[in-house]
Amino acid sequence: MSVPPKTIRVVIVDDHAIFRSGLKADLAPDIMVLAEAATVEEAITAVTAQQPDVVLLDVHLPGGRGQGGREVIAGCGSMLGTTKFLALSVSDSAEDVVSVIRAGARGYVTKSISGAEISDAVRRVAGGDAVFSPRLAGFVLDAFGTAEVAVEDELDKLSARELEVMRLIARGYSYKEVAKALFISIKTVETHVSAVLRKLQLSSRHELTRWAADRRLL
C-alpha cells in the first residue's frame, strides 16, 4: 500500500509469553515493538507510558475486573485518537469480537494469521483504516442483516455498497481484490470499511452484542 517508510511503534498485549515472542519475531522490520504486557494493569501502564501507534490486544486477559481487552481500551480511553487498537484472539465468539470492536478497537484478526498479514493489518490500522477478517465481516452481515430493510436510523443499516464490500471480505477477498471487483479504488474500499466499523461501534441496533449472544451467533 501507499504507506510511507516509517516505523510503526507497537505494544503487544497478550498473556501468553510464547505467543508474544512468536508474534514479535513474525512482525515485519518496519514495525518496532516498544513493550509487552500480560495483564490488564500492565497493559494500561505500558500503553500510557509508551504512547504507541498501535496496540496489538488480546481479547482475553487476566487482571482488572475480568473484562480483558475491553477494559484496556476503556482504561486508555483518552488516547483513542492517537493510539489504535487491533484486537487479536483465538476466540470465535461474536460476543468477544463485537464487544471489543464496540469498545473502540479498529480491527479484529485471529491469532492464526501469518506474519505478513498481521504486519499488513498493523500498517493499515496505524494508517487509520479498519481491519476486517472474513469472520468479522460475517458477524457484521449477520448482525445488520443481509437484506435491505427500512430503519429510521442510518446507523442501523448498511448501505448497498457497504453490504457488497462486507460480502466480498467475508468471501476472503483482500481490499485490493474488493476494489478490483467493484471497480472502485482501494481508498474507497477503506472508506466503506471504516464506515461499517463506525456503525458497528455506534449503532444501537438491538444492542448488538447482546443481540449476537441471544441469536446464538458463533
Add this chain to the structure above:
Amino acid sequence: MSAKMYRSQERILAGVCGGLAEHLGIKVGLVRAIMIGTTFFFGAGPVFYGWLWLLVPMAGEQSAKDKKLLDADGNPRLKLFRPGAAAAVDAAAADSPQRSRPTLAFRDVLIGGVLLIAAVIVFSVQTGLDLQLSTVIPLLVIILGAFLAWMQLDSTRRIGLLNATKMNTPMALLRLGGGIALVITGVIVIVAGSGSWQLMWASVVASLAVLAGVALVLAPWVLKFWREFQDERAGRIRESERAEIAAHLHDSVLQTLALIQKNAHSATDVTRLARAQERELREWIYQDTERNSGALVERVKAVCAEAEDLYGQVVEVVAVGDAELTEQGNALVQAVREAVMNGVRHGGTTVSVYLEAGPKGVDVFVKDRGPGFDITAVPVDRLGVRESVVGRMQRNGGTAEIISSAEGTEVRLHLPIDSSVTEEAK
C-alpha cells in the same frame, strides 16, 4: 470494594464496631461508646448492633472470595473454558474448605448468653411480668442446653466442611431440629409437672419469649451456615466440572499432542492433527453458543472439516444465516464439497468458504489463492468440475460459476429456495 462494609477481624464481640469505624473513617472507641450510650435509648444500640451483625459479612470471607475470582481469571486453563461453564459463579463460591474461617470463641457465646438472659429479665421487669425464680432457673438451664447443642453443631459443621463429605451437613441440621424439639418438650414437661395451669400459661409465654430470643441469636448463624453450605455445594459442582474438563483434555488434546510429537517430522501431518484438534476443541468450548444449529451450515462445515483432514489445508468457513437441509440443499453440499476439495488439492493455500442463506436462496462462495486454471482448457472428460459442481447445481435448479485467474479461483454457487424464483447468482 472499599465502599462496602465488612465486620472487622479484630473484634471483641462480632467486629461490628470495628467494621463500622473503618467504614465511616472514625475511631473504634468512639463507635463503641456510641453503641453503649444508645443502649439507654430504648436499647437502640444493641438492636442496631444485632442488625449489622446479621447482615454485614465478615471481612475475611469476602476478600477470600474476591481473591479467588482473580485467581480463576489468571488461570489460563479456566480462562480458555470461560464460555462453556459459568466459571465466575463457581470461582466465587469455590475453595470453602481451605478458607480461613473466623472461629467463634466460647467467650462470645458466654457474653451472648449472659446478655440474652439479662435482656429477658430486664424486659420482664419492665413490662411488669413477675417471673418466679423457680421458672427462671430451669429456663436458664434449657437455654444453656440449647447453646451447647448449637456449639456442637458448629464444631461438627467445621469438621464436615473440612472433610467435605455430603452427609454431615443435613445431619447437623437434623441435630439442630432435634435439639430445639427437645428444649420445647422439656419446657412443657417441667411446667406441666408443677401442676398449676396458671403457672403453665405464664411459663409457656415466657418460654416462647425465650425461644424467640434464642431464634434471634441463632438467626445469624443459621444464615451463615446456609451460605457456607451453598459455597461448599458450589465448590463440589466446580470440582466435578474440573474433573470433566480434565478427562476431556486427556482424551483429546493430550492424545493429539502425543501424535504430533510422533509425527513431528511431517509438517502436513502436524498441521492436520493440530487443525483437527483445534476444530474439535472449538466445537466443545462453544457448544452452548454455537451459532448455526440448522442443518445446512452444519453439513457444509462437516464437508469442509473432511477436506481439512484429508489434505491438511485450512478451510475457513464463514456462515451468515442458515437453512433447512432439503434435497436440493444436499446437492449443494455435495457441490461445495467438490469445490472445496478442488481448492485444497490444486490451490494449496487456505480456502475461504462463505455461505449466506437468506429468504431468497442460499449462496456459497469457495475461494482459494492457488495458481488458478483455464476453465475452457479443462478437458471434456474431466468430470470433477463440470459434473460434480456445475451439472449438479443445474440439475437442482441452481447455478454455478467458476472464476479463475492467476490470483486464485472462486466457485460461486447459488440455490434458490423456491425453484420457481430464479435469482441471478452474483
